[in-house]
Amino acid sequence: MGAQGGAPVIAEFWDYVSDADNWWGESGLLFLTWNHLRLAFFATLVATLVALPPAVSLGHRRKGGAVAVGLVNLSRAIPSFAVLVLVVPFSLRYGFGLGFWPTFVPLVLLALPPIFANTYTGLAGVDRSTVEAARAMGMRSREVLRSVEIPAGLPLMITGLRIAATQVVATTTLGALVAYPCLGTPIVRSLQATRDNGELLAGAGLVALLALLTDLGFSLLERRLSPWRRSTADPAPVASIDESGLTPVT
């Protein structure tokens, strides 16, 4: 119970994480971390595959900005927990069972909007004069997309991925409520069964760490793909807000 002070909690945490059995066992932290990342990766990947084609197509044609804005706003209004609870009965009824699939659905829905909106904005926001120049050089529409718009929009697209992946890694935790063994499992287990604060902190800490590492990884990728941002103090924005009428998610 939480009546204790701070120090015993740290001691409990240390006791838990210094016991090798808690890491290596059949449902140890390493297995749970792997299972957690596996689902987070798969959900982000599927969301990317679903979101990219329409976002690239619409962004290239600079149409459908209202859809992008609508999606982003919608994503902020629907809690993943609610989606999870809604999905479970259908998953059970249609034979997808508990665990992986009912957790997968809310995660994909969580990841779609930032990927879609940032990809759209990244492409639609490329400076018009740059696109005109490419056309003047004789590029076809497809070549403009491949050689000008995608490279210029890539950093913003990666930003969308970074936001999606980080949110998904943090939210995969909910899977523990529907029997998906993940890093939410030690959190729920400690609250309901073992009342071990060390276990709680180990699960919560690992989720936070993984989310931070995901964010760091994509941030580094973003910087690699936009060297101009590194070298100048105040670079010209790749996607300007007035151009596309949209604010990218950053």
Added chain:
Amino acid sequence: MFKTRFRWLIAVLAVFSLFAAACGDDSSDTASTGGGDEPSAPVDGPTIKIGAQDFGESKILGEIYKQALEAKGFTVELVEIGGFRDILLEAFASDEVNFSAEYAASMLEFLNENAGEATGDADETVELLQAQLDDLELTALDPAPAVDTNAFVITDETAADLGYEKLSDLPADGEGLTLGAPADCETNPFCIPGLDRVYGVDLTGGFTPLDAGLVADSLAADAVNIGVLFSTSAKIADEGWVLLEDDQNMLAADNITPVVSNAVAEAYGDDMVALVNQVSAALDTDTLTALNKRFDIDKEDADAIAADFVAGLNL
């Protein structure tokens, strides 16, 4: 760029706020007040704050005690406190709540860290519970006749296939059996450890920890073979499921037992205690199961169900 300098701060804040949002969804501290009737004559004293947990029976019981107390002029509010008993105890300690309809054996075993003291006798169990409550400055009032224990339930198909009727029919190694239950089953002396202690049945291998609200659905879909429901759940009879008989008396006296803070008990004295005990005395297992049916199956509101019950009490 200005933005990159603060990106890390923003990232850290974002991760923590996400995490807080993900975990905070199911615990709500909102206080709700049902449509209460005009109290007869106001009674001076502290507001009675009833803590209700996040399942139907707890909501119904909370409403019943609330409406009965309001009818006699007490000032009452209902506080929803999520699904964890340690949160309830924290809420008692910080005076967020000062009244809750508890379960004698389960609360005793929670407080004594699953020592297995609870027996099948309600009065004896409540006496042991009171010894634990003394330190917390809480008082257990009279237990109701209504008992709500864990119920180990299988579908009628499973019963036909495997021929199980009682808990002693289960195979010792639990081979091929998956048990769907809330996570606390792992340490609850009337769940997995109890099955092992009394029946020598080990179900840890196929244990599927689930949110309590999903157990019945999972059982219906064959995602688990055995579901742990409440014995007062109307779902069992409604679905035609088989309740495995506790033939060697593992389960203890989980009688509905109101727990109040000493401060409230002393402030109001016998007037309140007698009233609450009168309400509890009218709650038997069949009545409670019927009330749960109206909530779970007929989807009626807890306050309407409680109002009918309280109206029948002739307070």
